Amino acid sequence: MSTTKITPTASVLSSTIKTLGFPSYTILPNNFKQRYGCFQRRLCIMAKSSALNPLEVCAKASVTIPNKLGDCPFCQRVLLTMEEKHLPYDLKLVDFGNKPEWFLKINPEGKVPVVKLDEKWVADSDVITQSLEEKYPDPPLITPAEKASIGSKILSTFIGFLKSKDSTDGTEQALLNELSSINDHIKENGPFINGKEISAADLSLGPKLYHMEIALGHYKN
Secondary structure (H helix, E strand, O other): OOOOOOOOOOOOOHHHHHHOOOOOOOOOOOOOHHHHOHHHHHHHHHHHHOOOOOEEEEEEEOOOOOOOEOOOHHHHHHHHHHHHOOOOEEEEEEOOOOOOHHHHHHOOOOOOOEEEEOOEEEEOHHHHHHHHHHHOOOOOOOOOOOOOOOOOOHHHHHHHHHHOOOOOOOHHHHHHHHHHHHHHHHHHHOOEOOEOOOOHHHHHHHHHHHHHHHHHHHHOO
8 A cells, every 4th residue: 555645735624523413433624613603503593493394304324323324425415504504404314224215205216315495306416405505695605616626526535545456456545636626626725625604515525534534544554
């Protein structure tokens, strides 16, 4: 295995992930706590609750800890988007080992995340986040087109390396190249992909980096 190291230049979404109840691993710096702490979220929800009813959200449940959010980065992306937009929501955790009938009735494909918008159940994190942006444009989270592809290869390169059994097949270097590209962009343009303000690209990338750190630490040392 290569000994190449990437020195992170910015932190991404760590304490928000932990606040939401994602698996409690310490993998990223915690300077998001001031911005995304529970107290501030309660204030935001209180301010909006009089005007907005909670959105119903179905997400994967943890397979190891009862009543906790599971390991789906696409569900986490949707929840991070709602958190950033300060939208109240009612989280319904779905046991993937025994999917309930009510869930299969609203979503026969049995996939998550699913969100109820305008009395219709909407699936697919891309569609959901775009719909949330259109329906709740403040604060705006649109990533400019020229920056939207930053980090777009992280999941495929991560999975390629994770599944690889040949240390010489180039999958590790492909992942390192993608990480270096992200890191260089953040170093020059950060702290976020779109500069000073967080955007949709960060909310998509954060959970993937989170899962990558855990999985590679476990399976690839």
